[in-house]
Amino acid sequence: MMYSRPSSSSSSSSSNTEEYDQLVDELFTYQPPTFLMPQTLSQPTTKTPRGGTNRRDREMGHARLFNDYFSDNPVYNTTQFRRRFRMQRPLFLRIMNKVVEGDVYFQQRRDAAGRLGLSPLQKCTVVIRMLAYGMAADAVDEYVRISQSTARVALQRFCAEVIDQFGTEYMRNPTTDELARILHQNELRGFPVFDEVLHGRAPPVNFTVNGHEYNMAYYLADDIYLKWATFVQGITYPQLQKDKMSADHQADARKDVERAFGVLQARFAIIRKPSLAYDEDILRDIMKACIIMHNMIVEDEWPQLHSS
Template identity: 50%
Template sequence: MSNDDNLARSNRILQYLRDELTVDVDERFMLMLMQQHQMLMEVGMSYLAGRTHTRTYLDREREVGHYRLFNDYFSDQPVYTDEMFRRRFQMRRELFLGIVEKLQNHSEYFPWRIDAMGRMDLSPLQKCTAALLQLAYGAPSDQSDEYLRLAETTAIDYLINFCKCVYEVFGDQYLRRPTVADTQHLLEMHERRHGFPDMLGSRNDINVLYESPLFNKVLEGGAPEVYFTINDTTYTKGYYLTDGIYPTWATFVKSFPYPKDPKRKKFKERQETARKDVERVFGVLQARWTIVRGPVRYWSRDILRDIMYTCIILHNMIIEDEGDAVSNWMGYEENHPTRVKQGFTPEFQEYLWRNCELCDSEIHHQLRVDLAEHI
């Protein structure tokens, strides 16, 4: 509505007040009504005069973005080779298409739809590619606008929904706890590579030790059993290589601070080499998914959790697809319902006993000495 139309409408209202109000009405009351109406109209007209339209519609021709993406990577004779696809998408084309298909079947957000104007929505390839580019390169949300033809807020929505759906679809398979067979494979792999028998892995962050659920299964008695013998001493738990800041638990093996004995010097060298090798796994994750390496972009913990889990899931999927997985998934593990018991139960006594055994410093020192002799 223009300013002239507003002024004409104001004059009609003023004339209506003059015609309808009789002489019996207090003139001061009529004058007050007209002054208030005039003041409101002046404020509204000044607001409309200074108002600017900041939102501009852009016809991005999203169909062009789909055809370009499809011809570059997904047609029968794509422009770019399989090696280029693997390097840019961090995975093989077949794996990426499998993820896209499962997300389409899982969520109504990813299939190709028709909008309110009767036009085709962005294709599933565009949606998943926009999310993957942000994960892999840590790119700004609007960087893919020119190529994929989507706005910044749209790209953010695709990233959030992509991570949420990947976690829901693939989380049970690629974030599951290791089985007995997985644990045995890990132990054999570490012994072949690092020379430490029955080593489970390495830890390098004391800040998350007491918040980590890593030892919950051990205390609950549900962790896979590990038995090994070194120097005629039998041990019943696997162990992790750590640095000197960690406590002297039976399941931690630290290096000697200032060794002078040749055996202990060799043990210190091998222990630190193996520990750094295992710790570089997170560096590999950061190199593959740059969004993990940079500062956080979102305030919601749920979104950050989904992004982190998605990077881990996709990493595990790539490892499995390329034949380097520790084990193949054979389906859901059987879950038995837990019955809640009250009082001082035998299970709680066993929990306390396992906790004391886990924190036994004598076993910690004895295991370190035996490993030094073994190596």
């Protein structure tokens, strides 16, 4: 039924107003009640929290994780733990306890409804998986029961806390004993000491490169380094046999550094895969945290490797 307001050209304004009011009264009188208040006949609905967190059983995720790796009789043995966490269980627990001690974000607390939040094991485990495998933030959601946004925040705060807690010890200059061991290994392999070269205390040597006479040891480098006398760039396009041999030997020696960085990449795949963050500060923290934990792993496993 269509309703239209009558024209005022043939009647007074008062009569038009009365007729219009009558039509409005008829409209609201003869319409069914659902037209006015449809919500009175529908069942009340419960608003689902953003992200469906009411269906994510955090307690079950913690229990499964604890039984798999951290109970007295875990499902997976120490070898499997070492492969998936990139470190031994005592070292992981040491790092986690320090992180929890330094940042309340990793402490397990109750929400407004009285439910327990995510445990430190869940947050630290998802961070280690992201660092070790370079996976997306929600890749272990169905196992650890942690959302994508929470995993990203945990990654940033975990790396920052590792730097704060362990950076002073594991990103410091080498001690006298450590430096002596490194220098001894380099001496056996024939590598010069850069610090000695800078202070003019390197063993006297004489050689010629590109027609220039040198009486100090040198370092093999590529074109990205400064044009210092101690840096000798390789031959880009060797033509003669002696040039090819020199370039091959230099490339072999330079690959030692690349292999050392390759060990770090093999341990933490997030370094060699496309970035999961766009902020330079976060990327810097991720790199520093990986280096620190790498040094901690080497220190933890060094006696075992040295004895074998």
